[in-house]
Each structure stands twice: as structure tokens, then as C-alpha cells.
Amino acid sequence: MNDSNNLLVTLFLLFVPLSLLSVGGGVSIIAPLHQATVLNFGWLTEQQFVEVFAISRAAPGPGSMIVPLIGWKVSGVGGTIVASIGMFLPSSVLAYGVARLWNRYRGTNVHAALERGLAAVAAGLILAGTLAIFQAAGTGWLAWVVAGGSAAILYWRNINPLWLLFGGGILYAVVMHFMK
């Protein structure tokens, strides 16, 4: 086995346990990823890791886009594919089993009760997650205005959220520009 194959195997074996241990939106894997890629294997420098993190947060898509990006930085296309499969396949197989079981009992009273009960749980978790993101973002009054304004517009007008995202981004950049 040559070196690049070795690298791909190592990359794969790094992500498989993270796939099954991570719970949440991808934030929980940041600390172990930093430890492995920067401290243990030295694939990335500290600065590179911070950049990879920032880019994966800014890019659209699931918060876990840091995974394929690390694969890309470490070993190009092969690394991207191997890291993604290692991260997303094991948890997906498990989730598929649960989804099948879940939908098999559709229509029963117990299923209806589970569905309603879990919907209330989800509502609480969405509110808690929103607060957590706001605290992590650590931004000032302007962010509150943009977030509150966007929420209010969506509540009363059924517009495409893309307009709000671009409007919010431009408003924020313009206000910050004049405040400096």
C-alpha cells in the first residue's frame, strides 16, 4: 500500500467514529477535527484550520461542509470523497433503519401521539438552537435588527427568504461601512 492510499485510509478511519458520535448540527465535531488534523496529523496549520472553518460556515449547505473541505485540503478529490463517505454513510445507514421503522407504523394512534409529542420537542429545540447560534455569533445590535426584521417580514409576508439573506447582507455591510 502506497502513501496516498494510507492517507485516504487514515482520513476514512478518522471520520467513521465522528459520524456515529456526533449529535447536532456539526458544531460538535469541530473540536475533535481540530485535534486530529492540526495537532495529531499536522495536515493543516492552525491558520489553515481557522480559514477552513470560516469558509465552511460562510458557504451554503449543511454546517458539516467542513468535512469535505478538509478532505479536499488533505488529499484532493479522493480525500473529499473518502471524508464525505466516512462522515455521512454510517450515520445515514442508522437513520435509514429508524426512518423505515418510523413510517411502518404510520396511521396508528401511537404513531400519531409520537408525531405530535416530538413536534413539540422540535419546536423547543429550534428555539434553543436559535438562541445558541445568536450567542455564538456574538454580534451586536445590527445583527438583532436584521434577524428580528427578517423574522417579522417572513411572519407577515410569504416572500422568498433569499431576498432577506441578500438584503440583510447588503444592509449590514453598508451600515458597518459608514460606522467605521
Next chain:
Amino acid sequence: MSEPIRRAGSPIPPLGGDDPLDPPPGLLELFWVFSKIGIFSFGGALSSWIHREVSVKRRWMSETEVLSSLALAQIMPGINVVNLSLFCGQRLRGVTGSVAAVMGILLPPTILVICISTVYDLFSHYAWVSDLLNGIAAAAIGMLIHMGVKSTQRSARSIPLLLIVAAIFVGVGILKIHMVIVVLLLGPLSVWLSYRSVMAEQHARAETKS
């Protein structure tokens, strides 16, 4: 679009699942819708995009179905959004559907993130770039607030369920207790309360029929 304001003690509105649903989409359409969510979800808030595309803009699944899938997706190992896409795909088109939805939510953003990382060096020294991104992220948080309000209105069908929503928000959001612990403690209570109301509704329906 707007729902009538419901006071405590007023009759329970119909289950989300009672609204007529659209027929399930083809695989290509499923892949396309999840790709669109993956590509346009700047700043995060993917679950609210999925909720919007799958049960508000289209009626593929009821809101209660999407929300309960979201709760399951969050307590399962793996990335929430990927799990939620898989649940939707499985519900709509079985195995191939779940593959189409997961590929849609992952593949285009992967290609995009690599492109963005490649051009990043060209623009990283402009302050307005990070300001723009902060503004986009703030608007995305607004989408989440909106979804939180909507899903509370939809799912807190009674005062006890509203208290469950509030307790989960306080436990996870403010007290920072681990989500799995809070869900394991309050989830069964929430399901039990819902079971009682499902049985009560069934009973009421049986009474009116007879």
C-alpha cells in the same frame, strides 16, 4: 397562509396531516429541491428551508410530519440536516428517495464550498466581505426565529404542550443541559400528553358519529 389565533380551551385545530397532501415527487424533482436548498441556504437555517420547501410551498409532507422528523433527526447520531433530508426522502420515495435527498443536500454544496475556498484568497482582505457574511448569517437567524414561532404555534396544541416547548427551550437553550438528556426526560412526557389528546379526539369523533 395565516392561521386564526387559538385561545386556550378552544377546540383543537385539525392535525397537520389532515390537510390534503400533494402526490410524492419523482426522484429527479426530489434531488433538485434538496440541491436547491443546499445551494441557496447561505447563513444556515437549513431546517427552515426544508420545512418551507417540503411542507409549506409544496404539500409533500404535513408540518407535523416534518417537525417530528426533525426531532428524530436531531437526537439520532449524524448531522441533523442530513438525517432530516434522509427522513423526508425515505418517507416520500423509500431507499432511492433517501439517496436522492441526501445526495441533493450534500453534493452541490460540497462542490460549491471547494470553489469558494479556492477564490477565498482573492477577497479575504476586504472587510466588507466578512460584514456581508455577518449580515447574511443574521438574516438566516431571522429565518430560524420565524420557524421557531411557527412551529410552536403549530405544535403547542394545549397549555401542557406549550409548557413542554418552554421547558425544552429553557433546559437546552438557557441552562445548556445536554440536548439528549432533556429530550429523554421531556420527550416521553410530551408523547404521553399527545397520546391522551389523540385518544380524546378519537373518542369525540366516535361520539359524534354514533
